[in-house]
Amino acid sequence: GENVEQHPSTLSVQEGDSAVIKCTYSDSASNYFPWYKQELGKGPQLIIDIRSNVGEKKDQRIAVTLNKTAKHFSLHITETQPEDSAVYFCAASIVLNNDMRFGAGTRLTVKP
Amino acid sequence: DVKVTQSSRYLVKRTGEKVFLECVQDMDHENMFWYRQDPGLGLRLIYFSYDVKMKEKGDIPEGYSVSREKKERFSLILESASTNQTSMYLCASTEGAGGYTFGSGTRLTVV
Numbered sequence: 001g002e003n004v005e006q007h008p009s010t011l012s013v014q015e016g017d018s019a020v021i022k023c024t025y026s027d028s029a030s031n032y033f034p035w036y037k038q039e040l041g042k043g044p045q046l047i048i049d050i051r052s053n054v055g056e057k058k059d060q061r062i063a064v065t066l067n068k069t070a071k072h073f074s075l076h077i078t079e080t081q082p083e084d085s086a087v088y089f090c091a092a093s094i095v096l097n098n099d100m101r102f103g104a105g106t107r108l109t110v111k112p
Numbered sequence: 113d114v115k116v117t118q119s120s121r122y123l124v125k126r127t128g129e130k131v132f133l134e135c136v137q138d139m140d141h142e143n144m145f146w147y148r149q150d151p152g153l154g155l156r157l158i159y160f161s162y163d164v165k166m167k168e169k170g171d172i173p174e175g176y177s178v179s180r181e182k183k184e185r186f187s188l189i190l191e192s193a194s195t196n197q198t199s200m201y202l203c204a205s206t207e208g209a210g211g212y213t214f215g216s217g218t219r220l221t222v223v
Binding site: 006009034036042044046049089096 | 145147152153154155160168202204209212213214216217
């Protein structure tokens, strides 16, 4: 089955700096890669996703890149703000298979 | 917005009790999931359901069962709670082709 590894487990940046979180996956059949943000006391919330037919996707300060050959994908947050502080999870799945696998999470802290 | 509602935010139960965790979604999603979240382990799938009365085991089903009598409701049952089931439990739903919508979670403590 699919195995997703996520690094780093913790990340601390200064406000305004960029943050990058990386994930690798094992199953070359995976074709859907979402990222979730979990704030304290809340459930994970989908913030951006990418499908395997696209190499990069951007939404304001957030971008995700996908390298299918190397089987890794990354989340990039630019101009970080204190409200970006949260735990971020990557995931990989085959669409419609109900088999989404999650990374272990990255705790991002943005220091004002 | 899709809403996934978990009935309890915090629960404290005694060892050996039968525990019910309830989850309701309001967007007519076919697929519903129960995950367990533990520090350093991420989210681990316990059970999922792709239709009423249908269920499939996830990665860690031991000690748990589920019930889906209605499309909008998916219940997780701990048959005889144990201390190693102390955890955050997350319910999610999806139409199938995209990301999941999660509830706010139930933090269960078994004493």
